Amino acid sequence: MGWPQLVKPRPHYIVAMPMGRVWGENGAVISPDNKLIWDASHEIMTKPHEHSLFSQQKLPPVTFIPENLAVLTHMEGYSYYFWMFDVLARIELLRRNDIQIDRYVFTSMTRAFQEETLLRLGVTCEKQIICDNHTHIQGLELIVTPLVADTGMTPKWVCEFLREEFLEKPGIKPSRDFKRIYVSRGDAKRRQVKNEQDVMDYLKRYGFDCVLLDGLSVAEQAQIFFSAEVVIAPHGAALTNLVFSKPGTKVIELFSPLWLRHTYCIISQHFDLDYSRLIGIGHGSSVILSSPLSDIQIALEADITVNIGQLAKQLRAAGVH
Structure with missing residues (x-):
């Protein structure tokens, strides 16, 4: 179902994929030799061979973007949990490894917390590419990471990163209310x-x-x-x-x-x-x-x-x- 319940966090890695492509509203990743990269293209409640990509008769024309694109798509990125733990966490993963990114590729941005958190991390509107039904882009280089927390075993470093960025750095103080x-x-x-x-x-x-x-x-x-x-x-x-x-x-x-x-x-x-x-x-x-x-x-x-x-x-x- 795309939410494996494992006994430890999923291993994370970063792949540089020259001339990789991103397709569709869920931002599926396609390698230069026309393979679907399932680690970065999950569709909830489906198995890899059931991916919507394989039901397409024809893909839209591809648009080449001569930049390094970080693929941070998630089909349920509108969910607060997945956004915080599986989208923002991958931004931090790239930052920790000093990966230079020109623009970031996201799925639909419909919730206020999405823009709020991206601006906090310095990802302005000019740096965003939003996927839709007509998306079919090819980057000079795609920077691809798998989902981080979909196993439910959220790594401690992700939690500490969120706490630092959205509680400690803004200097948020406790209220006398809400005890x-x-x-x-x-x-x-x-x-x-x-x-x-x-x-x-x-x-x-x-x-x-x-x-x-x-x-x-x-x-x-x-x-x-x-x-x-x-x-x-x-x-x-x-x-x-x-x-x-x-x-x-x-x-x-x-x-x-x-x-x-x-x-x-x-x-x-x-x-x-x-x-x-x-x-x-x-x-x-x-x-x-x-x-x-x-x-x-x-x-x-x-x-x-x-x-x-x-x-x-x-x-x-x-x-x-």
């Missing part, structure tokens, strides 16, 4: 907490605030998580912001029994957060990579029903009174 937060997915299309009102009614007794992060800047999200002493949230991209949390922050991640992932547990370990998880009410076990794609899709979207009694017990165990 205890519940992060809602009420505006999401999937994986909502079905009894969220009951959860919030209970948590308000302990001074929790309910926050919706969609539409907030990265700086605002960083401040909220940097301020928090306790974070409770359903599994989702909002927990990317754990990279901004202080050591010792208590984290309770809510799951459906069908969809259990280690992603944010690993990030919590990197920063010495006090992490635990609460599995919601329901039957069935978590899907595995060999599960049918239809089962994976159902599990990925499954809503969560929280057992309030179990939540109370977990809060007591964490020392939240």
Whole structure:
């Protein structure tokens, strides 16, 4: 499914590909000898031989660009998690290795946090090439790296880079607000907490605030998580912001029994957060990579029903009174 659950981070490398090409809205990479480079051309929920490139009768005319182009495409780059950990991380990988880049190739840029973070890293609009359905470009040299964090085992250096660039360098200070937060997915299309009102009614007794992060800047999200002493949230991209949390922050991640992932547990370990998880009410076990794609899709979207009694017990165990 393009999200292998491995026991260690994916090895990363940088390839200089003279006269390589980029095709389509997802920014697939094609080598000079007409091979698809799957490491840099993932399409979620497909296998390599099912890639959309192979269903094309004919490609658009190629446009030659006499520059060094860094390919940082990701078909789900609009997702906060993938953008931060798999797109921005590769910019840092290039910087650490002193790779000179003329322009950067991205997939669709529709979210405010994308431009905000790129400007912070010095990647101005003039340095950006955005892929669409008509894209078919050839660079003097393509600089290609594989995805960094798609295994869910996000390397510590990536988390430290994000913390430094978007929390420490801007000098963000903690707020007196947001000491205890519940992060809602009420505006999401999937994986909502079905009894969220009951959860919030209970948590308000302990001074929790309910926050919706969609539409907030990265700086605002960083401040909220940097301020928090306790974070409770359903599994989702909002927990990317754990990279901004202080050591010792208590984290309770809510799951459906069908969809259990280690992603944010690993990030919590990197920063010495006090992490635990609460599995919601329901039957069935978590899907595995060999599960049918239809089962994976159902599990990925499954809503969560929280057992309030179990939540109370977990809060007591964490020392939240």
